[in-house]
Amino acid sequence: MRGSTLVRAALIGTALALALLPARAAEPIRIGELNSYKAQPAFLEPYRKGMExxxxxxxxxxxxxxxxxxxITRDDGGNPGDAVRVAEELVTREKVDALTGTFLSHVGLAVAGYAAKRQVFFLAAEPLTDKITWSDGNRYTFRLRASTYMQVAMLMPEAAAAKRKRWAIVYPNYEYGQSAAATFKKLLSAAQPDVEFVAEQATPLGKLDAGPVVQAIADAKPDAVFNVLFGPDLAKFVREANTRAALEGVFVVSLLSGEPEYLDPLKAEAPVGWVVTGYPWYDIVLPAHKxxxxxxxxxxxxPPRLGSVVGYATIRSLAAGFTKASAAGGIDAERMIAAFKGLEVTGPFGPFIYRASDHQATMGAFVGTTAVKHGMGVMTGARYVDGASVLPSDAEVKALRPAAD
Known part of the structure; x- marks a missing residue:
């Protein structure tokens, strides 16, 4: 009897001790994120902060x-081969529940291809290539940011209204730049059939020799320029053009050049009068942005940069998808795909959705004109363009996205 009592007392004591222990933490949902942090720090350090x-x-x-x-973040080396290797490590070693990230378009395409092969959910945060949701689209890949086509289309009203006939184009010679140039020529030619493209400069990414490029454009005597350069290449181009007065009286339309990441380093050297897409954080009155x-x-x-917005909206999108998928029974890839089709998310620019037809988010961008105020480049007269307004219809997407799903 005495032994039995002691055993019971020990069991009760153990049960009480266990009851007093803190509850075991729930298993985390692991997000595997890869990006070109070393190659593109101006955009991606704010992006990381937005995610965090x-x-x-x-x-x-x-x-x-x-x-x-x-x-769980990793650097993708800024090239497709390293990116696929890193994605595989995140999936096999880190056991992540979903992949996200990438900045450069050709890197994003490589990871999208990996996601399709390994049947892993992938939210492409930043790469702008149209291929990622259209010609090379797959059921496992969704994209947050407004695509190349969308942002070119946002600039088209101002480009067409300028009625300039002789256009020069300058762009980084990889997927993003090539597709931006092709889309611009296609859309402007449709809006203005008499347009002429008198010069086209395709430059190596991150290795712009600005002098010859600017001179070649000046020699063609355009009355308008479409620019796709960004980062240090953009700064070199602008400074060389200023030095040579090569763009005086020339109308300029420019992708991404209103983003603080690229405008701020120019300070008082920032271009004046360019029509751009960008992020005037100081002039946005939307409640969600406040x-x-x-x-x-x-x-x-x-203050935030556009990268901050993209990073923040990326995690908010994944969280909304995880919540919806969890309610349906789990966060495996198939339930995440189902959750993201038509998923509604509220980001810093307000509500947007992920379209079921092409997996593209409708988060828009701001269009405005560059100026210099207090020694810094700014965007003036900015207006928000809803991404849904510049996307093809679901019926048109069927031709753009053959058998992706």
Missing amino acids: LAVNQINAAGGIAGRPLEL AFLDAYQGAYGE
């Missing part, structure tokens, strides 16, 4: 069905 802000907010609010988000701006500045003590 969203993860912290979501986890502070209880996570996804009680499960915290865990973000909440994001306050939270970001509170966390980091600095």
Whole structure:
């Protein structure tokens, strides 16, 4: 009897001790993120901060069905081969539940191909190539940012209204630049049949020799230029054009050049009067943006960049997808695909959806004109263009996206 009593007492004591232990933490949802951090720090360091802000907010609010988000980031080396190797490590070693990220278009396409082969859900955050959701689209890949086609279409009203006949084009010679140039020529020719393209400069990414490029454009005597350069290449181009006065009186339309990542380094040398897509964070009055701006500045003590918005909206999109998939029974790739088709998300620019037809998000962008104020480049007269307004119809997508699903 005495032994039996002691055993019972020990069992009760053990049960009480276990009851007093903290509850075992729920298994985290692991997000595998890969990007060209070393190659493109101006955009991707703010992007990383935007992701971290969203993860912290979501986890502070209880996570996804009680499960915290865990973000695992890797550098993809800025090239497709390294990116695929990194993606494989994230999937096989880190056991991530979904992949996201990539910046350069050819890298994004490589990871999208990997996702299709390995049947892993992939949210392409930044790569702009149209191929990723159209000709090379697959059921496992969705894309957040407004595509090359979308952003060119956003600029088209101003480009066509300028009624300039002789256009020169300059772009980085890889997938993003090539597709942007081709789309611009196609859309402008449709809007203005008498247009002439008198010069085309395709430059190596990150290795622009600005002098000869600017001189070749000047020698062609265009009355308008379509620019697709970004980052250090854009800065070199603008400074050389300023030095040579090569673009005086020339109308310029430019992708991405209103983004603070690329405009801020130019300071007072920033171009004046260019029509651009970008991010005038200082002039946006949307309630969703005000909440994001306050939270970001509170966390980091600095204003956001467009990369910050993309990083934040990426995690918010994944969280919405995880929530919807969890309610349907789990966060495997097939349930994530089903969740993302028609998924509604609210980001810093307000609500948007992921279209079921081509897996493209309708998050838009701002179009405005560059100016210099207080010694810094800014966007003026900016207007928000809803991404849905510049996308082809679902019926048209069927021809653009053959048998992707």
